[in-house]
Amino acid sequence: MAFDIMENQRTEISSLGEFGLIDHLTKNNETRNVSTVLSVGDDAAVIDHFGRQTVITTDLLVEGIHFDLMYTPLKHLGYKSVVVNISDIYAMNATPTQIVVSIAISSRFSVEALNEFYEGIYAACEKYGIDLVGGDTTSSNKGFVISITAMGEVVPNNYVKRSGAQKNDLVCVSGELGGAFLGLTILEREKKIFEQTGAQPDLEGQAYIVGRLLKPEARKDIIEFFAEQEILPTSMMDISDGLSSEMLHICKQSNVGCLLYEDKLPVNEEAKQFAYKLEFDPTACALSGGEDYELLFTISQPDYEKIGQNSAITIIGYITEPGEGKNIITRGGSKYELVAQGWNHIK
Ligand code: ADP
Ligand code: MG
Numbered sequence: 001m002a003f004d005i006m007e008n009q010r011t012e013i014s015s016l017g018e019f020g021l022i023d024h025l026t027k028n029n030e031t032r033n034v035s036t037v038l039s040v041g042d043d044a045a046v047i048d049h050f051g052r053q054t055v056i057t058t059d060l061l062v063e064g065i066h067f068d069l070m071y072t073p074l075k076h077l078g079y080k081s082v083v084v085n086i087s088d089i090y091a092m093n094a095t096p097t098q099i100v101v102s103i104a105i106s107s108r109f110s111v112e113a114l115n116e117f118y119e120g121i122y123a124a125c126e127k128y129g130i131d132l133v134g135g136d137t138t139s140s141n142k143g144f145v146i147s148i149t150a151m152g153e154v155v156p157n158n159y160v161k162r163s164g165a166q167k168n169d170l171v172c173v174s175g176e177l178g179g180a181f182l183g184l185t186i187l188e189r190e191k192k193i194f195e196q197t198g199a200q201p202d203l204e205g206q207a208y209i210v211g212r213l214l215k216p217e218a219r220k221d222i223i224e225f226f227a228e229q230e231i232l233p234t235s236m237m238d239i240s241d242g243l244s245s246e247m248l249h250i251c252k253q254s255n256v257g258c259l260l261y262e263d264k265l266p267v268n269e270e271a272k273q274f275a276y277k278l279e280f281d282p283t284a285c286a287l288s289g290g291e292d293y294e295l296l297f298t299i300s301q302p303d304y305e306k307i308g309q310n311s312a313i314t315i316i317g318y319i320t321e322p323g324e325g326k327n328i329i330t331r332g333g334s335k336y337e338l339v340a341q342g343w344n345h346i347k
Helices: 017-026 074-090 111-128 179-197 207-214 220-229 243-254 269-277 282-288 301-308
Strands: 036-038 053-062 095-105 131-139 145-154 170-174 235-239 257-261 294-299 313-320 326-329 335-339 342-345
Touching: 017 111, 017 131, 036 131, 053 074, 074 095, 074 111, 074 145, 074 220, 074 235, 095 111, 111 131, 170 301, 179 207, 179 269, 179 282, 207 269, 235 243, 243 257, 243 282, 243 294, 243 326, 243 335, 269 282, 294 301, 301 313
Parallel strands: 095 131, 257 326
Antiparallel strands: 053 145, 095 145, 170 294, 170 313, 235 294, 257 313, 326 335, 335 342
C-alpha cells in the first residue's frame, strides 16, 4: 500500500532531457521474440510474424479516470497497464509478442517514479515473454497519461471473435469473478477515511481482493491450454466491464441468447466473505464488477470433456436461440434477465 508516493531521492526529469530519459528507461531492454526484428532506437520498430497473422490492440489510460495514484503503486500501475492490454490479445486466442508504450508526464514525476513504473512494465514483459519495442515520451500539464499498443500473433484464421457463438454451445469463464470490484470498493473506502482523518488504511485480510485490482494477470495459461488440447472456442472476449455486460456483447454479436446459472458463477471464498460484510450480493459483484480480466468464451458440446480437465475453467451456462433472451437462473430457481449492470427481474 502506498498512500505516500514521496521518494527518498528525487531526480528531476529535466536533468536527463527527453532523449536521456528514453535512453535511461530502455537501457536494459531485452528482446525475447524472433518476431522482433528491430526494437527501440530507430524511427520505428520492425516486426515479422513469419506467416502468422498479426493481432493488434491499444489502450489509453488517464490518471483520475482509469487509475488513482493515491492507492496505486507505480510499479503495479506499469504491470497492470501491460496486462490489461495483452489480455485483449489473449482474448483473440493469440499470443502477445510486442508492445509500444507512450507516456505523457508532468514535472510532478521524478526519474525515480518513472523507474518504478518501468520496473512494472519490464516485469510484465518478462512474465509474458513480450518485447517492449518502442513508444513516445512527452510532457503533460498535470496528470499522467499512458498509451500502450500490443501486437500478437496467431495461427492463420485461428483467431476467435465475439460473433461465433452457436445455439447449445457451453458458456465458460476462467478463474474467479468479482474480486477486483471488491478490491476497488475497499481501496476507495480507505482513501475516503484517509482524506477525512489521516488514518492509514486497514486492509487486514484483504490481500486477495486488493491484489485482484492492483495486480491482475492475463490468462496466458488458458490460451496455451486451448492450443495443447486443440480447442478452438466459438467466441471469446476478456472480462473488463463485468460478466453480464460481456455476455450481452457475445449474444448480440453472435445473434444468440443464453442461459446462465447463479450457482455456477465462480466467486472466491475470501471475496464472498468480504461482500457479505459490506452487505453486497456476491452474485451481483460477479455479474457487474469489472476489471477481473478473466476470459469469457463459448465452446461447442464435443469439447466438453477436454474443458473438464482444466480446473481453472468453469462452465456457467449455455447458448440458446435468440428469441429465448439472455437470462440467469437463480439458486432459488427463478429466471431473471441479464442486463449490463447485473440483472432485472422478468415480469
Ligand atoms: P521520434 O522522434 O522518431 O518519435 P523518439 O526520440 O521519440 O523518436 O524515440 C526514439 C526511440 O525511443 C524510438 O525507438 C521510440 O520508439 C523509443 N521510445 C520513445 N519513448 C519511449 C518510451 N516511453 N518507452 C519505450 N520506448 C520509447
Ligand atoms: Mg517520439
